[in-house]
Amino acid sequence: MIKPTPLSGFPEWLPGQQIAEQRVIDIIRSVYELHGFSRLETSAVERVSILAAKGEINKEIYGLGRLQGTPGRWEMALHFDLTVPLARYVAQNSGAVNFPFKRWQIQKVWRGERPQEGRFREFYQADIDVIGDGELPLSFDAELPAVIHEIFQKLGIRAQININNRKVLLGYYQSLGLDETKSADVLREVDKIDKIGADKVREALTKMEIDSQTADKCLALCSLKGAPQEVLAKAKELGTDNEIFQKGLEELAFVADELSHIGSENLIFNLGIVRGLDYYTGTIYETMLPDYPSLGSICSGGRYENLASQFINRKLPGVGISIGLSRLISHLFAQNALDCSRQTPTQVLISWPSEELRPACRAIAAALREQGIPTEIFHEVAALKKQIRYADRKGIPFMLFPHQYTEEAQLVEVKDLKTGEQVQLPLLSWIESQQK
Amino acid sequence: MIKPTPLSGFPEWLPGQQIAEQRVIDIIRSVYELHGFSRLETSAVERVSILAAKGEINKEIYGLGRLQGTPGRWEMALHFDLTVPLARYVAQNSGAVNFPFKRWQIQKVWRGERPQEGRFREFYQADIDVIGDGELPLSFDAELPAVIHEIFQKLGIRAQININNRKVLLGYYQSLGLDETKSADVLREVDKIDKIGADKVREALTKMEIDSQTADKCLALCSLKGAPQEVLAKAKELGTDNEIFQKGLEELAFVADELSHIGSENLIFNLGIVRGLDYYTGTIYETMLPDYPSLGSICSGGRYENLASQFINRKLPGVGISIGLSRLISHLFAQNALDCSRQTPTQVLISWPSEELRPACRAIAAALREQGIPTEIFHEVAALKKQIRYADRKGIPFMLFPHQYTEEAQLVEVKDLKTGEQVQLPLLSWIESQQK
Known part of the structure; x- marks a missing residue:
């Protein structure tokens, strides 16, 4: 070696x-x-x-x-x-x-x-x-x-x-x-x-x-x-x-x-x-x-x-x-004068809770990226704890849950990993709130 | 040598x-x-x-x-x-x-x-x-x-x-x-x-x-x-x-x-x-x-x-x-498959027609740059022909004339150097038209 x-x-x-x-x-x-x-x-x-x-x-x-x-x-x-x-x-x-x-x-x-x-x-x-x-x-x-x-x-x-x-x-x-x-x-x-x-x-x-x-x-x-x-x-x-x-x-x-x-x-x-x-x-x-x-x-x-x-x-x-x-x-x-807390450009980590939700995850990721928001889908179906730990360690600010997502309503839940605050809203409303 | x-x-x-x-x-x-x-x-x-x-x-x-x-x-x-x-x-x-x-x-x-x-x-x-x-x-x-x-x-x-x-x-x-x-x-x-x-x-x-x-x-x-x-x-x-x-x-x-x-x-x-x-x-x-x-x-x-x-x-x-x-x-x-016509990021060249208009030129440039538009003021008081030649050679798309500019009205004339089209309008209206 x-x-x-x-x-x-x-x-x-x-x-x-x-x-x-x-x-x-x-x-x-x-x-x-x-x-x-x-x-x-x-x-x-x-x-x-x-x-x-x-x-x-x-x-x-x-x-x-x-x-x-x-x-x-x-x-x-x-x-x-x-x-x-x-x-x-x-x-x-x-x-x-x-x-x-x-x-x-x-x-x-x-x-x-x-x-x-x-x-x-x-x-x-x-x-x-x-x-x-x-x-x-x-x-x-x-x-x-x-x-x-x-x-x-x-x-x-x-x-x-x-x-x-x-x-x-x-x-x-x-x-x-x-x-x-x-x-x-x-x-x-x-x-x-x-x-x-x-x-x-x-x-x-x-x-x-x-x-x-x-x-x-x-x-x-x-x-x-x-x-x-x-x-x-x-x-x-x-x-x-x-x-x-x-x-x-x-x-x-x-x-x-x-x-x-x-x-x-x-x-x-x-x-x-x-x-x-x-x-x-x-x-x-x-x-x-x-x-x-x-x-x-x-x-x-x-x-x-x-x-x-x-x-x-x-x-x-x-x-x-x-x-x-x-x-x-x-x-x-x-001098610790530069913020080095982010280990990734990813703004949003989409949780991947089950194989059935894969299409929803993919649709949400595509919509976010189209708006210029760096996005990852968690890379495998896994326990939520494991997914959050990944986001935490890399300094990803938001975690998104696709459970409610349908093509019509496009509802998502988004958690701010710093404040712990969690909101439920249509995907596009959340994107707009980020772009202000 | x-x-x-x-x-x-x-x-x-x-x-x-x-x-x-x-x-x-x-x-x-x-x-x-x-x-x-x-x-x-x-x-x-x-x-x-x-x-x-x-x-x-x-x-x-x-x-x-x-x-x-x-x-x-x-x-x-x-x-x-x-x-x-x-x-x-x-x-x-x-x-x-x-x-x-x-x-x-x-x-x-x-x-x-x-x-x-x-x-x-x-x-x-x-x-x-x-x-x-x-x-x-x-x-x-x-x-x-x-x-x-x-x-x-x-x-x-x-x-x-x-x-x-x-x-x-x-x-x-x-x-x-x-x-x-x-x-x-x-x-x-x-x-x-x-x-x-x-x-x-x-x-x-x-x-x-x-x-x-x-x-x-x-x-x-x-x-x-x-x-x-x-x-x-x-x-x-x-x-x-x-x-x-x-x-x-x-x-x-x-x-x-x-x-x-x-x-x-x-x-x-x-x-x-x-x-x-x-x-x-x-x-x-x-x-x-x-x-x-x-x-x-x-x-x-x-x-x-x-x-x-x-x-x-x-x-x-x-x-x-x-x-x-x-x-x-x-x-x-x-293969000439990439556009190489621009020799500068500059979007707008502000004409500098006379020493008196220097403050107007400076104010307009600051406003454009604040909106993220790469801007140059021509680098000296010079004949208009010389200024346009500079823009042409470098492939700068727009030339802006500050003659009408006052702090109140903020009127400018902008010439599209490709089409030759020239418009007179408030600076902010032009900036907005560019950002669409």
Whole structure:
């Protein structure tokens, strides 16, 4: 006998959790689609030459080889994110894609990392990106946080979307006389402010031979955090007419205006977020869940200049955001924050009391399913106790008894297994009561 | 620049096809859930020791290794079907699973086969199985074809479900005096009847030193094919009181009765289907699509004795069926049999004619999305022609003009982009007309 030991870093959920995870995925997808994002699914496998195009995280990539093939050079590997596949897909199908291309992509990705709490080797990401051909309107920068806000509202989870714009930071550093290299260095230090605190950042800036007045100014800027209009006002007070800085503030002001429907408890402008990657060029996002602070940012992204420059000679600017779905869900499971009591989609279990009632059971089941109500008939003639135990264990909410059912009257008895309440009524009346 | 050359055997669909594929998946899943099958998703990666438990198709399995790791023995690999992962999952979580366990599983699987038309290296399967603890009622054998029938009805594709029962064949061979080994040999030959014809099968049987009378009887049995009641009657006429044979006929009779709502053009009993694997012990299924004969069986399965005997010391009989989803979809794409005209879920594109109308656009979009209607506002103020071209290219059915919109009257103009028809009416009236 072979012992089925779990593989560390490859999470699998229990039966009740499976349904809870699907519910979260369905909500995310439905909101993405309500905003006109269309499905993209790419193959899990890419050429190594594609994945290694930037040469950075090679060591985490899982290569593929046939178990009985001759080991040689790796040619194929599993994707480690959904952005490289998107870029490759768009480059490959650039003639078939209509721009701006709005796509959602909810797929697993694989990374050969050392597994630790909340970090997996196989996990789901849920991404949206909008890709323009040559240029991309700013309205999309405002749409992404609106979509994310709607998702967390529907999930019933408080989410705080932090927004910044790299142009504000870089334009300001330019106005302080810092050159590009120095600006990048400063960004890297500022990015650590949440972890190491303002004092340590100041220390680091001083070590770069930035004078203390300039360091203070950098810190003053990245400390601005709060309601969008307030942050914008304070940033303006910092007073510089640097063009890039001003452009950044204009973009932020547009985003603030578009998102005025989101309360300031859920939307803050935070000039201290940087996003590690150099990739981003304008608006950037990080989303925290106040009720789950240890999660950190669970959803981040931003505006970038050119999606697919390594594959195609065509400027494709974009803006994207990604929900760390598996990390989110596993945290919610650990906190008992998702209802996992249902082990089946079945809403109604029809009791099967005797062979004679089989036609009645079948007719009732067909009527319920036709109305979109997931239904099971108990799978054999059995003692009532056994049938109820099955419903209880699987978390089926209703049990239906067909004894009274005739084609004419269509009377049924329905028992609510939570409250114990039992009613007798025509089948159609009960269906209608469920659909309200 | 890196050329993004496609990987052969790893299919990816064009934007319009992506949505069509999702529609098919959604229909399959919804019918599975209407019958109370609950979601299972297992990790794509398994221990090699698990996948190789039966030692058969090792050479097709893709092993995983870190690109920069030291190549050594394969420990992990991608799953090549959904049955082994199911067995492993049930064995591993046998305490958390409630039996009978009804699960659907729609996931990609990977096989390092030589790619050819309709055969992929990465492809979707859509499986359901019911697993019992110790025993499993026969009603499930009848439920699976009912589910499959409902799916193809909803897909609008004619499907012919072929059903047989291994007990009928094996019991009959026993009554003819064939021992187990010989029975298995006969099964293997009969399995080829569709490919090589009855004459060749008779030849093969003769070579096994089966006398010509016995061979004729074997062939007579496996030639029975047609409406369930007819086939049952003819099988009975073959006249043997072998117990296993009788038990098989009884099981078939129950299944026929349960499936009497399916017309005989869609449901046939075919005593000539065998299903290659030794695995199956009772009811077996194969489903052909009469309009796409070259596809062969697109959905097959059957009843088996013991799911997880290699992992756990507990008898877990089951019955399962699997739709070859990617093979089906790629064939339908090739035949232009799926509507791929929509490149977006967006139902309504709201024209954005001027900056002043921005609040009206936002209010209308919010109202539409609240009613579940996927909506985009055009992403910038632009010439009407440009906005209509965007809708046309993406296959968006309706364009909405907000010029008349005030909070009180809520008048909008809506243009049907297919018919050219344009109406002016209150937003809510239009929404209602769409929801009928």
